[in-house]
Amino acid sequence: MKCPHCSVGVSLEFGKTVWAEKDVKETGMGYGLFYDHCPECAGLVVLFKRGYYKVEYTTRYENNYLEDITLEEIIYPKSVNRKVETEVPERYRKDFLEACAVLPISAKASAALSRRILQDILREHFKIKDSSLATEIEKFIALKDVPSYLSQAVDAIRNIGNFAAHPLKDTNTGEVVEVESGEAEWLLDVLESLFDFAFIQPNRLAERKKILNEKLKSLGKPTMKG
Numbered sequence: 001m002k003c004p005h006c007s008v009g010v011s012l013e014f015g016k017t018v019w020a021e022k023d024v025k026e027t028g029m030g031y032g033l034f035y036d037h038c039p040e041c042a043g044l045v046v047l048f049k050r051g052y053y054k055v056e057y058t059t060r061y062e063n064n065y066l067e068d069i070t071l072e073e074i075i076y077p078k079s080v081n082r083k084v085e086t087e088v089p090e091r092y093r094k095d096f097l098e099a100c101a102v103l104p105i106s107a108k109a110s111a112a113l114s115r116r117i118l119q120d121i122l123r124e125h126f127k128i129k130d131s132s133l134a135t136e137i138e139k140f141i142a143l144k145d146v147p148s149y150l151s152q153a154v155d156a157i158r159n160i161g162n163f164a165a166h167p168l169k170d171t172n173t174g175e176v177v178e179v180e181s182g183e184a185e186w187l188l189d190v191l192e193s194l195f196d197f198a199f200i201q202p203n204r205l206a207e208r209k210k211i212l213n214e215k216l217k218s219l220g221k222p223t224m225k226g
């Protein structure tokens with residue numbers, strides 16, 4: 001995950017528990033607070049989880065924990081710290097930052113915005129337009145110049161979002177519907193990679209080529225094409 005303080009990709013264990021308790025109602029569910037410190041910036045990150053409450057008894061101790069997590073949410077720090085490079089077109093940038101801003105309040109709203117941005121990019125930038133997002137994703141991952149890490153990440157959106165159970169995500173991408181655990185964050189991560197591939201890298205390559213061409217020209221050599 002990305003540290004919400006410093007945006008560096010880090011691996012947080014969340015092994016430190018404040019508590020894990022059984023719900024008041026007899027649902028078998030429980031909830032807990034977990035925390036860890038970012039190894040890069042030492043910032044505190046607190047996670048709230050819901051899942052099935054289990055107790056393990058041994059002769060020496062009693063260990064309570066949560067299983068089959070149904071909800072996992074960063075409750076501290078409140079804001080999601082993500083940046084978007086200026087190469088990304090304004091309309092996507094604005095919507096992306098909005099999807100980040102609403103994430104701590106509503107993962108549903110954030111995911112709906114992100115799905116819409118994804119569909120917009122597929123339609124406007126990659127000229128892929130079909131009746132459902134799942135089919136558009138299929139067509140996108142079949143493009144031959146898409147790097148495999150990106151096609152796998154985009155493809156995983158369908159599984160993580162459980163499109164089969166939530167058909168509106170597929171046919172009406174901007175619809176605010178239930179999200180799966182980690183889905184909204186995943187969409188933001190994937191959009192960042194997609195921004196990089198679609199807008200940032202091509203722009204930087206073009207700039208680099210321009211500089212090299214100017215050099216070739218000053219050397220009296222033919223310039224590069226294409």
Ligand SMILES: [Zn+2]
Binds near residue numbers: 008039042
């Ligand atoms: Zn950090």
